[in-house]
Amino acid sequence: MPPRRPVQRATINDVARVAGVSRGTVSRVLNGETYVSDAARTAVEAAVAEVGYVRNAAARNLVTRQSGAIGLIVHEPHSLFLEDPNIGSILLGINAVLSEADYQLVSLVVDSDRDGVRVASYLTGGYVDGVVIISARENDPIGLAVARSGLPAAFVGHPMDIEGVPYVGIDNRSAARAVTERLMATGRQRIGMIAAGLDRDSGQDRLAGFTDALGDRFDPRLVVEVPLFAHSSGIAGMRELLTHDDRVDGVFASSDAIAAGALDAMRDVGLSAPGDIGVVGFDDSAWARRTQPPLSTVHQPADLLGRRAAELVLAQLEGRSVEAEGSFLETTIVWRDSA
Amino acid sequence: MPPRRPVQRATINDVARVAGVSRGTVSRVLNGETYVSDAARTAVEAAVAEVGYVRNAAARNLVTRQSGAIGLIVHEPHSLFLEDPNIGSILLGINAVLSEADYQLVSLVVDSDRDGVRVASYLTGGYVDGVVIISARENDPIGLAVARSGLPAAFVGHPMDIEGVPYVGIDNRSAARAVTERLMATGRQRIGMIAAGLDRDSGQDRLAGFTDALGDRFDPRLVVEVPLFAHSSGIAGMRELLTHDDRVDGVFASSDAIAAGALDAMRDVGLSAPGDIGVVGFDDSAWARRTQPPLSTVHQPADLLGRRAAELVLAQLEGRSVEAEGSFLETTIVWRDSA
DNA sequence: GCTTATTCTGGGAGCGTTCCCAGACTCTCG
DNA sequence: CGAGAGTCTGGGAACGCTCCCAGAATAAGC
Numbered sequence: 075m076p077p078r079r080p081v082q083r084a085t086i087n088d089v090a091r092v093a094g095v096s097r098g099t100v101s102r103v104l105n106g107e108t109y110v111s112d113a114a115r116t117a118v119e120a121a122v123a124e125v126g127y128v129r130n131a132a133a134r135n136l137v138t139r140q141s142g143a144i145g146l147i148v149h150e151p152h153s154l155f156l157e158d159p160n161i162g163s164i165l166l167g168i169n170a171v172l173s174e175a176d177y178q179l180v181s182l183v184v185d186s187d188r189d190g191v192r193v194a195s196y197l198t199g200g201y202v203d204g205v206v207i208i209s210a211r212e213n214d215p216i217g218l219a220v221a222r223s224g225l226p227a228a229f230v231g232h233p234m235d236i237e238g239v240p241y242v243g244i245d246n247r248s249a250a251r252a253v254t255e256r257l258m259a260t261g262r263q264r265i266g267m268i269a270a271g272l273d274r275d276s277g278q279d280r281l282a283g284f285t286d287a288l289g290d291r292f293d294p295r296l297v298v299e300v301p302l303f304a305h306s307s308g309i310a311g312m313r314e315l316l317t318h319d320d321r322v323d324g325v326f327a328s329s330d331a332i333a334a335g336a337l338d339a340m341r342d343v344g345l346s347a348p349g350d351i352g353v354v355g356f357d358d359s360a361w362a363r364r365t366q367p368p369l370s371t372v373h374q375p376a377d378l379l380g381r382r383a384a385e386l387v388l389a390q391l392e393g394r395s396v397e398a399e400g401s402f403l404e405t406t407i408v409w410r411d412s413a
Numbered sequence: 414m415p416p417r418r419p420v421q422r423a424t425i426n427d428v429a430r431v432a433g434v435s436r437g438t439v440s441r442v443l444n445g446e447t448y449v450s451d452a453a454r455t456a457v458e459a460a461v462a463e464v465g466y467v468r469n470a471a472a473r474n475l476v477t478r479q480s481g482a483i484g485l486i487v488h489e490p491h492s493l494f495l496e497d498p499n500i501g502s503i504l505l506g507i508n509a510v511l512s513e514a515d516y517q518l519v520s521l522v523v524d525s526d527r528d529g530v531r532v533a534s535y536l537t538g539g540y541v542d543g544v545v546i547i548s549a550r551e552n553d554p555i556g557l558a559v560a561r562s563g564l565p566a567a568f569v570g571h572p573m574d575i576e577g578v579p580y581v582g583i584d585n586r587s588a589a590r591a592v593t594e595r596l597m598a599t600g601r602q603r604i605g606m607i608a609a610g611l612d613r614d615s616g617q618d619r620l621a622g623f624t625d626a627l628g629d630r631f632d633p634r635l636v637v638e639v640p641l642f643a644h645s646s647g648i649a650g651m652r653e654l655l656t657h658d659d660r661v662d663g664v665f666a667s668s669d670a671i672a673a674g675a676l677d678a679m680r681d682v683g684l685s686a687p688g689d690i691g692v693v694g695f696d697d698s699a700w701a702r703r704t705q706p707p708l709s710t711v712h713q714p715a716d717l718l719g720r721r722a723a724e725l726v727l728a729q730l731e732g733r734s735v736e737a738e739g740s741f742l743e744t745t746i747v748w749r750d751s752a
Numbered sequence: 753g754c755t756t757a758t759t760c761t762g763g764g765a766g767c768g769t770t771c772c773c774a775g776a777c778t779c780t781c782g
Numbered sequence: 783c784g785a786g787a788g789t790c791t792g793g794g795a796a797c798g799c800t801c802c803c804a805g806a807a808t809a810a811g812c
Contacts, residue, residue, distance in 0.1 A: 201482070425770095
């Protein structure tokens with residue numbers, strides 16, 4: 075079949091001609107301004123329908139200096155992007171708020187460094203009026219570029235090395251502390267952790283909270299670091315942990331997927347939860363309800379995270395000042411059967 | 414903190430002034446044209462760095478009539494969007510191809526009808542040069558709007574009611590037939606199906622393939638329709654199926670998530686796979702390797718689906734004609750332990 | 753009826769680019 | 783040395799829209 079080509083589009087002048095009015099009047103009708111006679115309005119509306127007019131976004135953006143779009147940057151390696159249980163909900167939360175305010179969300183997935191360059195110029199080139207950035211690691215060039223650009227922005231999560239951009243996150247440290255304490259309170263004596271994502275604040279804070287809770291009883295040999303927040307990492311991590319100490323009776327995993335992997339690794343060697351080892355996850359993702367036994371875990375308000383971030387951007391767009399640099403949303407512990 | 418405001422941006426005229434050349438020369442350098450002296454080129458590059466110039470996208474789009482961006486429309490109810498195991502891979506496949514060709518992918522998630530209107534005008538307003546649409550249902554207004562717009566486009570999946578737009582999909586019917594036949598070949602006598610998504614071609618075709626394979630032995634009472642491609646639907650579907658006939662010994666599920674739910678429902682009533690009932694899923698998603706036992710399923714080349722769709726759009730953008738209206742990619746059956 | 757508001761309209765200017773034409777300057781070659 | 787080709791540059795015009803000013807038409811007030 076022949077290539078599809080956009081048809082020659084009608085301009086505001088065509089509409090004006092057909093409607094028998096001037097360019098200015100058409101523009102006024104299009105933008106819903108007052109001071110337009112009913113006769114003119116109906117004529118323009120009919121003409122718009124007749125010629126199939128759609129406003130040229132580029133021309134409009136050029137003069138108004140805004141695009142009506144907000145960017146969402148998801149900067150994750152592919153594997154993480156596919157695994158992350160929160161991104162979907164965050165995205166939907168953002169979309170809900172922006173949709174309400176009549177902004178269009180455009181998501182940019184950044185993979186390679188090459189993408190990074192293109193995305194940075196996309197953002198600063200005026201395609202978007204603001205931006206939400208998920209999961210900025212340390213030294214994230216895009217985060218830095220956005221911070222420098224002055225573009226209204228908000229982070230989901232708290233980048234450690236960027237200032238002046240508001241953020242909304244959860245208090246990973248407190249949540250990890252609370253859940254670890256609860257594990258201790260159920261009588262667990264030798265509690266280990268399978269930690270992931272130590273290159274970002276969330277990962278580090280979860281580890282810190284775990285350490286906080288254990289205090290003197292903290293034993294570094296019981297912390298295993300794994301590369302991904304993934305099921306496979308959970309399996310590997312649990313196996314390694316058991317070689318370090320086969321009397322482990324509690325495990326805090328950095329994510330539900332890791333916890334699920336840990337449960338599977340345990341099953342392979344004849345151990346079960348919560349009997350032999352109490353296992354706790356993080357995220358309260360779809361995983362948590364589907365493992366055997368269902369996971370005790372920390373519930374993350376992902377949807378709300380997205381909504382808040384979007385609101386932060388909108389506030390700036392409207393010229394309102396943002397009260398605090400950052401805020402943390404409440405997490406709740408969901409105690410199921412795995413611990 | 415005060416609202417962030419984009420700083421006043423430098424224009425090409427500022428660059429020209431600083432570099433001591435004309436607007437035209439700056440433009441030539443920016444666009445990598447020949448016929449620019451080395452002296453001018455270096456002067457311009459230095460000036461660009463000095464004033465922090467970034468090209469204004471709107472102005473450029475206005476005159477070139479292109480945006481350098483391709484839209485991806487994901488038109489799914491929220492629940493599906495979060496569950497769908499393929500969307501992520503498709504997106505990454507598209508992104509890989511477009512990134513190579515230096516196009517920026519912008520993803521638009523459509524939820525409400527209100528979003529639909531905004532998205533349609535976004536697409537036809539010149540923000541994107543082309544578009545990939547995932548999962549168009551019947552009477553999808555956005556699919557229709559795109560088809561009518563003449564915008565270079567491609568569907569992932571085969572919309573039943575839209576013509577003239579190329580698509581790439583998988584042969585759901587053959588795949589379903591093949592997998593059902595294999596289930597029969599292993600000696601299953603009473604094979605049921607838990608079917609989802611009958612409002613779209615993929616769902617209908619899977620059911621049709623299932624019916625094809627069974628031929629005379631098809632028993633409509635053994636087909637249970639569920640609303641979502643989800644775990645919870647699998648649980649409900651399996652329970653319902655067992656009330657219809659408690660001697661079922663084989664089940665084909667429309668997705669891995671459904672199959673996983675079916676396995677859980679079976680476990681609850683003391684049945685197991687493959688001993689009591691052989692269970693087969695669809696997608697070969699992350700689920701498949703994590704159920705107990707691991708699922709036999711149909712592997713969907715999601716990444717490739719995305720790549721092909723992106724290539725179809727690029728071909729049109731380059732004015733090449735597209736050989737066939739649609740194509741179907743090969744699926745493979747992955748036989749694990751659940752059947 | 754005349755003045756002053758109020759409502760409505762047309763069209764010039766300008767947004768920041770690219771495109772393209774005309775002219776200047778530099779080679780090359782007979 | 784002069785003609786022609788090749789290289790390089792400046793700047794006018796246009797892209798399609800919004801903004802805004804000035805003026806026309808209508809309504810309101812005395």
